[in-house]
Amino acid sequence: MQLSDIGELSLLKTIRRRFGKKSKGIIVGIGDDAAVIKPQGKNTLITTDMMVEGIHFDISLITPYQLGFKLVSVNVSDIYAMGGTPQYLLLDIAMNKNTEESFVARFFDGLRDSMRIYDVSLIGGDISSSKKDMVVSASLIGYAEKPVKRSGARPGDKIYVTGNLGDSACGLEVLKKAVPIKNSPSLTLPPRGGGMGRGDNSELQIIISKLSKLCLTWNTVKPLLKRHLMPIARNPKDFVKHATAMIDLSDGLFIDLSRLCDESRVGARIYIKHIPVSGQMKKASAELKTDPVKLATSGGEDYELLFTAPPHPPIPPLLRGGVGGVKITCIGEITKKGRVAVDKHGKESAFKAEGYQHYGIQR
Amino acid sequence: MQLSDIGELSLLKTIRRRFGKKSKGIIVGIGDDAAVIKPQGKNTLITTDMMVEGIHFDISLITPYQLGFKLVSVNVSDIYAMGGTPQYLLLDIAMNKNTEESFVARFFDGLRDSMRIYDVSLIGGDISSSKKDMVVSASLIGYAEKPVKRSGARPGDKIYVTGNLGDSACGLEVLKKAVPIKNSPSLTLPPRGGGMGRGDNSELQIIISKLSKLCLTWNTVKPLLKRHLMPIARNPKDFVKHATAMIDLSDGLFIDLSRLCDESRVGARIYIKHIPVSGQMKKASAELKTDPVKLATSGGEDYELLFTAPPHPPIPPLLRGGVGGVKITCIGEITKKGRVAVDKHGKESAFKAEGYQHYGIQR
Numbered sequence: 124m125q126l127s128d129i130g131e132l133s134l135l136k137t138i139r140r141r142f143g144k145k146s147k148g149i150i151v152g153i154g155d156d157a158a159v160i161k162p163q164g165k166n167t168l169i170t171t172d173m174m175v176e177g178i179h180f181d182i183s184l185i186t187p188y189q190l191g192f193k194l195v196s197v198n199v200s201d202i203y204a205m206g207g208t209p210q211y212l213l214l215d216i217a218m219n220k221n222t223e224e225s226f227v228a229r230f231f232d233g234l235r236d237s238m239r240i241y242d243v244s245l246i247g248g249d250i251s252s253s254k255k256d257m258v259v260s261a262s263l264i265g266y267a268e269k270p271v272k273r274s275g276a277r278p279g280d281k282i283y284v285t286g287n288l289g290d291s292a293c294g295l296e297v298l299k300k301a302v303p304i305k306n307s308p309s310l311t312l313p314p315r316g317g318g319m320g321r322g323d324n325s326e327l328q329i330i331i332s333k334l335s336k337l338c339l340t341w342n343t344v345k346p347l348l349k350r351h352l353m354p355i356a357r358n359p360k361d362f363v364k365h366a367t368a369m370i371d372l373s374d375g376l377f378i379d380l381s382r383l384c385d386e387s388r389v390g391a392r393i394y395i396k397h398i399p400v401s402g403q404m405k406k407a408s409a410e411l412k413t414d415p416v417k418l419a420t421s422g423g424e425d426y427e428l429l430f431t432a433p434p435h436p437p438i439p440p441l442l443r444g445g446v447g448g449v450k451i452t453c454i455g456e457i458t459k460k461g462r463v464a465v466d467k468h469g470k471e472s473a474f475k476a477e478g479y480q481h482y483g484i485q486r
Numbered sequence: 487m488q489l490s491d492i493g494e495l496s497l498l499k500t501i502r503r504r505f506g507k508k509s510k511g512i513i514v515g516i517g518d519d520a521a522v523i524k525p526q527g528k529n530t531l532i533t534t535d536m537m538v539e540g541i542h543f544d545i546s547l548i549t550p551y552q553l554g555f556k557l558v559s560v561n562v563s564d565i566y567a568m569g570g571t572p573q574y575l576l577l578d579i580a581m582n583k584n585t586e587e588s589f590v591a592r593f594f595d596g597l598r599d600s601m602r603i604y605d606v607s608l609i610g611g612d613i614s615s616s617k618k619d620m621v622v623s624a625s626l627i628g629y630a631e632k633p634v635k636r637s638g639a640r641p642g643d644k645i646y647v648t649g650n651l652g653d654s655a656c657g658l659e660v661l662k663k664a665v666p667i668k669n670s671p672s673l674t675l676p677p678r679g680g681g682m683g684r685g686d687n688s689e690l691q692i693i694i695s696k697l698s699k700l701c702l703t704w705n706t707v708k709p710l711l712k713r714h715l716m717p718i719a720r721n722p723k724d725f726v727k728h729a730t731a732m733i734d735l736s737d738g739l740f741i742d743l744s745r746l747c748d749e750s751r752v753g754a755r756i757y758i759k760h761i762p763v764s765g766q767m768k769k770a771s772a773e774l775k776t777d778p779v780k781l782a783t784s785g786g787e788d789y790e791l792l793f794t795a796p797p798h799p800p801i802p803p804l805l806r807g808g809v810g811g812v813k814i815t816c817i818g819e820i821t822k823k824g825r826v827a828v829d830k831h832g833k834e835s836a837f838k839a840e841g842y843q844h845y846g847i848q849r
Binding site for chain 2: 173386
């Protein structure tokens with residue numbers, strides 16, 4: 124069954140049945156000209172992020188479930204980066220009419236599971252079609268009593284990041300460099316059933332089972348693939364009161380830190396040896412002959428938070444976010460001007476706003 | 487100069503320079519992870535509408551200025567259809583990297599002029615790229631003290647529409663059936679300068695000058711093209727207090743009225759002879775050998791409002807909307823059940839939810 128056998132109205136009915144349950148604050152949900160919500164908190168936050176086939180994702184390297192899951196996470200990451208609480212999602216989808224119904228159903232499964240993690244409700248959107256490439260876009264509304272902007276960093280502030288950097292970019296390299304071969308057993312897969320526990324493992328296996336053998340174990344690639352295909356956004360609620368400025372790392376550390384510096388009119392000094400990277404990323408990048416520092420500084424799609432805070436009190440290294448604990452690492456400090464990276468030998472050099480940019484310019 | 491020569495960061499800077507001026511209620515505008523606004527009124531409204539190249543528009547039949555203009559109007563129409571006031575816009579664009587800078591500049595000119603008409607501010611969005619087809623999408627936030635839903639119609643209510651129906655669909659037929667011929671003078675163009683007054687005339691001429699001669703005058707096709715390419719959304723503020731239910735006509739009278747009936751769990755009786763159609767539409771549809779009734783009932787993209795109101799007091803036929811006066815016509819009444827169209831001979835027949843549906847099903 125393809126979308127052309129179902130039609131827009133019937134798809135809309137299915138979505139309403141699955142997502143139409145009203146939750147707190149929703150006056151009018153899916154199915155009217157606009158959604159109506161009760162504003163909450165002193166400030167309303169709104170963000171939007173679009174994912175375009177062939178640009179943001181390759182449908183042979185991500186499952187529909189993962190695509191739905193990730194779309195929610197990347198938008199939540201923006202609301203978290205303002206110190207906000209996400210609440211309501213609007214979804215725009217434009218899919219080819221030959222898209223299989225099962226693809227759409229799994230996309231919505233991923234969307235639903237991700238929304239549950241963040242306690243977000245679907246309140247509306249727009250169903251469209253596309254001639255060829257698929258486009259999915261979401262707008263997410265939230266609130267914050269005291270939003271944290273990019274512009275609040277002051278010289279002397281410490282620079283912190285959550286989690287590890289470069290895992291997602293390395294996961295993408297694993298996917299891209301491993302050539303799909305039919306019937307080829309890939310990596311060392313964990314035994315089915317035993318010890319997996321989480322349902323998302325099977326989603327990761329769907330992708331990895333399409334790939335040829337790499338000299339890497341499942342335990343090495345799994346966290347990298349997971350960070351790339353099904354990232355969990357970092358909830359800053361336990362450190363947000365200390366943050367003077369914050370941004371989420373979507374295009375790469377150097378470019379996103381440069382953005383924060385631009386807005387705050389300050390400089391930054393980063394210590395490369397302090398940038399947190401995972402053992403798995405180091406192992407996989409060696410196998411893939413990729414520079415782990417480059418992945419960690421300009422790889423993009425980390426969806427970790429970078430924030431600045433005064434040196435006192437120091438931020439404890441491990442805090443509990445909304446979803447599990449998250450590591451916090453101090454990687455440098457805010458200066459009056461300049462953008463300096465200090466390498467492991469203590470040598471200083473200027474870093475540029477390098478990372479992902481649309482329209483093919485890497486600066 | 488193409489987008490690939492400019493890059494995303496530079497495009498973003500241009501957008502910020504043009505649209506970054508803060509207006510009332512905007513705490514954080516373009517350039518942070520999320521926009522921050524002060525909630526206004528008792529209810530926040532939000533809607534989103536996507537326009538996909540090859541599906542919603544053909545780039546040879548619409549100018550970039552018109553595309554930007556229309557994107558705002560179609561979203562405003564949804565906020566108006568809830569009885570709301572539009573305020574803040576978020577824009578998602580995914581354009582091919584070979585897109586000319588001048589195309590993008592004109593798109594933003596159209597966006598700006600349309601936003602001015604409705605007093606809407608750009609507060610954020612997402613710049614992306616696409617492999618081939620362009621996708622533009624907007625999310626619009628507004629507020630309403632008392633939103634008008636689709637579900638409030640009651641048997642005995644009268645059914646009203648604003649403006650004329652079918653002009654937009656007929657305008658599209660003019661564009662589609664007129665074959666583009668190089669150097670062919672098209673239609674009877676008005677003299678340059680004299681008597682045109684409004685800047686948008688030149689935009690309509692850009693499109694029509696690409697088309698071959700039709701046996702129609704400029705005065706006939708102009709309002710049709712304008713309604714299709716640069717629709718103005720109808721502000722219901724002068725009749726909203728009477729409305730029990732409302733919807734904007736985007737996919738066609740029959741399908742959109744059916745949606746309102748579904749939500750209100752009522753039926754409807756429509757008198758074909760009372761459906762307001764323009765003289766220009768009748769003339770052009772005769773020349774194009776197209777059924778004017780079909781255009782008016784299932785053509786779509788009218789962006790007129792359909793609303794229901796108790797029979798007393800009757801709605802005066804001409805009201806001043808936010809932008810010029812707008813005609814109001816009673817076209818039928820809400821019944822307990824059934825969907826009935828009465829033709830000019832008094833013959834009754836059931837109407838179906840016919841109109842535009844994505845994924846190729848016309849029901």
